[in-house]
Amino acid sequence: MSWRPQYRSSKFRNVYGKVASREHCFDGIPITKNVHDNHFCAVNARFLAIVTESAGGGSFLVIPLEQTGRIEPNYPKVCGHQGNVLDIKWNPFIENIIASCSEDTSVRIWEIPEGGLKRNMTEAVLELYGHSRRVGLVEWHPTTNNILFSAGYDYKVLIWNLDIGEPVKMIDCHTDVILCMSFNTDGSLLATTCKDKKLRVVEPRSGRVLQEASCKNHRVNRVVFLGSTKRLLTTGVSRWNTRQIALWDQEDLSMPLIEEEIDGLSGLLFPFYDADTHMLYLAGKGDGNIRYYEIGSEKPYLSYLMEFRSPAPQKGLGVMPKHGLDVTACEVFRFYKLVTLKGLIEPISMIVPRRSETYQEDIYPMTPGTEPALTPDEWLSGVNRGKATGTTLRGGDTEPRKRLGSGMGPQPCPPPTLTPSRALPRSDPILMSLKEGYKKTSKIVFKAPVREKRSVVVNGIDLLENVPPRTENELLRMFFRQQDEIRRLKDELSQKDIRIRQLQLELKNLRNSPKNN
Numbered sequence: 001m002s003w004r005p006q007y008r009s010s011k012f013r014n015v016y017g018k019v020a021s022r023e024h025c026f027d028g029i030p031i032t033k034n035v036h037d038n039h040f041c042a043v044n045a046r047f048l049a050i051v052t053e054s055a056g057g058g059s060f061l062v063i064p065l066e067q068t069g070r071i072e073p074n075y076p077k078v079c080g081h082q083g084n085v086l087d088i089k090w091n092p093f094i095e096n097i098i099a100s101c102s103e104d105t106s107v108r109i110w111e112i113p114e115g116g117l118k119r120n121m122t123e124a125v126l127e128l129y130g131h132s133r134r135v136g137l138v139e140w141h142p143t144t145n146n147i148l149f150s151a152g153y154d155y156k157v158l159i160w161n162l163d164i165g166e167p168v169k170m171i172d173c174h175t176d177v178i179l180c181m182s183f184n185t186d187g188s189l190l191a192t193t194c195k196d197k198k199l200r201v202v203e204p205r206s207g208r209v210l211q212e213a214s215c216k217n218h219r220v221n222r223v224v225f226l227g228s229t230k231r232l233l234t235t236g237v238s239r240w241n242t243r244q245i246a247l248w249d250q251e252d253l254s255m256p257l258i259e260e261e262i263d264g265l266s267g268l269l270f271p272f273y274d275a276d277t278h279m280l281y282l283a284g285k286g287d288g289n290i291r292y293y294e295i296g297s298e299k300p301y302l303s304y305l306m307e308f309r310s311p312a313p314q315k316g317l318g319v320m321p322k323h324g325l326d327v328t329a330c331e332v333f334r335f336y337k338l339v340t341l342k343g344l345i346e347p348i349s350m351i352v353p354r355r356s357e358t359y360q361e362d363i364y365p366m367t368p369g370t371e372p373a374l375t376p377d378e379w380l381s382g383v384n385r386g387k388a389t390g391t392t393l394r395g396g397d398t399e400p401r402k403r404l405g406s407g408m409g410p411q412p413c414p415p416p417t418l419t420p421s422r423a424l425p426r427s428d429p430i431l432m433s434l435k436e437g438y439k440k441t442s443k444i445v446f447k448a449p450v451r452e453k454r455s456v457v458v459n460g461i462d463l464l465e466n467v468p469p470r471t472e473n474e475l476l477r478m479f480f481r482q483q484d485e486i487r488r489l490k491d492e493l494s495q496k497d498i499r500i501r502q503l504q505l506e507l508k509n510l511r512n513s514p515k516n517n
Contacts, residue, residue, distance in 0.1 A: 017308030026345035039316035044090040045324030058085035076117035082474040101135035144379040145372035151178040165449040184225040213253035227275030235269035369432030
């Protein structure tokens with residue numbers, strides 16, 4: 001048998017990480033010291049949002065991307081939460097709408113004005129209350145506008161329809177704290193990892209658990225869907241306390257396809273997957289390394305490419321959406337690294353080295369754009385709609401791959417009694433070309449629902465207006481607010497008493513005047 005070298009040709013084997021110069025970083029930011037395992041950072045093509053350290057309540061900064069350099073200490077913040085902010089996510093279809101969740105059990109929707117904040121923002125356009133304990137995760141649906149998922153420490157996942165401002169579904173199959181949520185490409189499946197050491201694939205509209213894996217040898221922390229490959233990747237810890245990744249078939253979670261140990265460090269591994277280039281990035285919390293792999297359809301499935309190394313440890317990473325990348329520099333991915341010790345946000349660009357300065361179509365296939373595929377009512381009712389978006393070339397294809405269901409009208413959802421996951425309704429994202437739709441802005445406007453003010457008055461007190469406090473900070477705020485109100489009423493009362501005495505004296509003088517005699 002002839003000897004064959006273990007060499008795999010790949011257009012991404014020379015991808016390298018390029019750190020932005022100091023003047024293009026964001027400096028002087030008081031990054032939060034919270035130990036919650038989240039990124040505390042969210043970025044889109046216009047704004048960068050970072051959760052900050054604050055006393056009394058939670059806050060986060062929203063900075064326009066062009067405003068690099070040192071940030072002033074008194075820069076305006078979004079500071080409406082009564083507890084620490086645990087997660088923030090930008091709306092994928094409306095670039096000035098951001099969702100946040102907090103220890104005060106609330107989820108809030110904020111509308112950032114054009115050009116960024118000019119003063120502190122304390123009033124959210126929408127406040128969502130449904131969890132009984134603090135809320136640790138929020139995720140927007142990838143193809144439907146105004147559908148938001150939130151996971152709390154009450155072991156529940158709530159699905160919010162922001163058109164009405166109410167929860168429409170609840171997923172309560174978990175027995176412990178939910179650590180991570182990830183959607184597949186069309187948003188028809190939700191993968192979750194939980195503190196009970198189980199990996200689940202859930203049909204979100206019905207709440208049914210389609211697949212479940214009990215990970216005893218591989219304690220899962222994070223999970224990510226690998227695009228349309230019908231595979232999942234999880235990061236976690238092995239039985240020897242080494243960091244480990246595992247690849248799963250989403251239709252059979254009985255055993256992982258492969259398991260691979262990474263290193264012996266103790267920090268959490270954050271996975272990021274780029275469905276356009278089929279590249280997987282692994283970034284460790286507390287270290288400065290970012291490893292990247294290429295995902296294949298055949299064994300060994302994972303092909304190691306290279307590693308980006310940096311001496312500065314990272315607390316979290318924000319990821320720029322595809323339509324915000326610099327295609328002229330052959331940039332295929334961009335991280336925003338949080339360096340807590342320096343109060344620094346550092347952009348890191350992953351670049352494919354090319355000599356030509358023209359648009360590289362082979363590394364920029366059609367990608368999900370900024371237009372939603374469905375409305376909330378359509379998605380909740382199970383509408384299956386094809387998109388007339390033409391064809392697209394994927395890596396390894398020799399002919400254009402036609403979109404399934406193209407040109408078809410709305411179809412009813414199959415009955416919920418069908419168990420195969422292939423029978424679930426599909427709503428693929430609307431694709432766009434970075435060459436043609438580069439920097440294309442969405443025309444969708446967020447409209448907060450108008451809620452009628454209800455009142456339940458008992459003994460002259462509105463019970464719905466006087467909601468009991470949920471956290472200690474909220475209790476203290478309410479106490480001091482009542483103290484100020486009592487002090488103000490006492491001052492008004494003393495002023496009224498003085499005025500009464502003055503009127504009584506004037507009346508007495510009028511009675512004793514000589515004219516009256």
